[in-house]
Amino acid sequence: MTASASTGRAVRIAVVGAGVSGLVAAYRLRQALGATAVVDVFDASDTPGGLLSSRRLDGQLLDSGAESFIVRRPEAVGLIEELGLADRVVRPTSRRPAILAGGRLRDLPRPTLMGIPANAGQVVDLAEPADVERMRGDVGRPMDWTPGSDRSVGELVADRFGRSVVDRSVDPMLSGVYSCRSDDIGLRASLPALAARLDSGAPDLTSAVNGLLPPPSTAPVFGALDGGYRLLVDRLVSAGGATMHLGSPVASVDAEGAGWTVTTDSGRQTSHDAVVVALPAPAAAAVVATAAPHVARGVATVATASTALVMLALAPDVALPDHSGVLMATGEATTAKAITLSSQKWAHLATAGGPGLVRASFGRYGDPVDHLSDDDLVAAAVTDLSTVVELAGASRSITAADLVDATVQRWPVGLPRYAPGHRELVTSALADVPPGLVFCGAAYDGVGVPACIARAGVAAAQVVTHLADRGPHGGGTMGS
Structure with missing residues (x-):
């Protein structure tokens, strides 16, 4: 049993946001804190799921967000198995995507690192001839890279491989993942392994990319659920056992003694031992503007x-x-x-x-x-x-x-922009978060579903650690 030592009442946690990040955080909290903990999930929408939404099309309920x-990556696969949905996982057909470039349909280069080709032969039919030659000359050309620095993916690839490689191979891929062109995306946040490879002295971009490509495989890269992400959302809601406050937008999260108060737009207030903020960056900044102004100022700069x-x-x-x-x-x-x-x-x-x-x-x-x-x-x-x-x-x-x-x-508020310097911005913004207030969502450690699942697990663990650290004199205690 988990209870507040000073009051004898059950520990109460608020999760603000019922997207996949908030629902996973609530589920992990339930696992860690046990059946007696009270977990309240607030969301402005009348349905949980956030970007894992569904719409009816010709009578079928289909994914209308992530699909x-x-x-x-193990996070989504592991969670799906954990929730008993492994038998609903499906793999794509053998058909391949194409790229519309120069008014023609062309084969998608493969293998690539998020659209960055491994060799010039992959883009002979796609890039401009001068850029194909530029890519061939990449090996041996001095590399302009300062360890620890950051620049946009587009700037780097254009410099080494040419602008047409960016426009016709990298942009199409990154636009689908980040809803940004590569000139708007920082290398260090979107492709940290590539930045690390350059930091460690890779002599050129070709070598760095080839050193990161996985071994050739015919195994599918993506999976989906037969029945859509709604299956996962419903199972998370059920397994998390949280009290769902849907249609209840949160106006503010404020410190209250050793705990926190959540105030909804309707004026209703509830007290909590800790709060997980699982909202898009602009909304997250708004709700903590008073309680954590430093965090709010930093997170508010993340564009969407x-x-x-x-x-x-x-x-x-x-x-x-x-x-x-x-x-x-x-x-x-x-x-x-x-x-x-x-x-x-x-x-x-x-x-x-x-x-x-x-x-x-x-x-x-x-x-x-x-x-x-x-x-x-x-x-x-x-x-x-x-x-x-x-x-x-x-x-x-x-x-x-x-x-x-x-x-x-x-x-209207979709995926966050991971601009150059994004990781440093997030690290700085979250450096002085008040105890008991934690953050998760797509704005921090990756925009994909697996990344959001991983970050939500970290957030839940931070709450558990906070409650344990408070101990009997801080208003909370951990036990089973």
């Missing part, structure tokens, strides 16, 4: 991308290209940054006589789509998809008449 996870996802269901007779999707190079005459051919990529979404399912992604940091209406976004998705199928050799274009259904999911 997959990297299987080479405004994005949108259009999901299309197409008539069964519409022929889709034999790809899993298409990434768009910088400078192409398209509005979407990527198109996922979902029913081509995932076998469990392809049903005989059923619709073709497509996801079109819009928006990056510095290139928002807020000015476009839902109808505009659907029209743009149809236009860009038609361009793709025509380039793939289809006998006819796709029009609005081919739509069975369409839905739009907007993310």
Whole structure:
């Protein structure tokens, strides 16, 4: 049993934010603190899950945020197994993504390090000839790198391999992961292993990249859940046993003696022994502005991308290209940054006589789509998809008449920008966090689902350590 020694009451923890980070933190707290601990989860939305959201499309409940996870990282795979969902994991088909560059569909270079090619031969049909030669001359050319420094991924790759390699190989990949072009993303936060390799004296970018590529493998990189991320969200809510306060946006988190007070927008206040803030950076900064102004000032500087996802269901007779999707190079005459051919990529979404399912992604940091209406976004998705199928050799274009259904999911505050210096910024912002206040989410240690799961576990462990450190004279004690 876990109880507050000074009052005899059960330990009470608040988790502000019911995205995957908040739900995992609540679940880990339940495991660590036992059944008697009170865990309150607050969220502005009426449904938990955050970016792990779902929408109905032609009667099917489909992921309308993140749709997959990297299987080479253990966090998502391990959590799914732990929650009894291993039998629902599916792998993508053998179809490969393409890149739309220079008005043509081209093969995605492989293997690469987040789009950074390993050798010039991979981009002969993709990059400008002068940049292919520049890449060939990378080995032996003096490297301009100061250990411990940071610069944008785009700046580094353009310097060593040429701008067309950035626009046509690196940008398409990083835009899909970070909703940013590579010129807006710092190397040290997004590719720390590459920065470390350069710090340790790699003589050139080619050597550094090749030293980090995994051994050749036919194993899939990504996995998904048959039934969508909603399965994981529901299982986390159930296993975490938290009291869910949905539709309850938090106005502030404030220190109260040795504990904390959470105040919702409605004015309701609750007292807690510790608080986990699992919100996007702007919202996190707002709720702790008074209690932790230093943290708030730092976290508030983390910009976010405004994005949108259009999901299309197409008539069964519409022929889709034999790809899993298409990434768009910088400078192409398209509005979407990527198109996922979902029913081509995932076998469990392809049903005989059923619709073709497509996801079109819009928006990056510095290139928002807020000015476009839902109808505009659907029209743009149809236009860009038609361009793709025509380039793939289809006998006819796709029009609005081919739509069975369409839905739009907007993310006005989407993924955080990991700008150059991001890691130092986060370290500085969280250096003087008051005891009992911890942070997790995509703004800190990575934007993917596995990274968020890992950070949430760290946050829960920090709470447990805080409660143990307080001891019987600090208002809390740990026990079983």
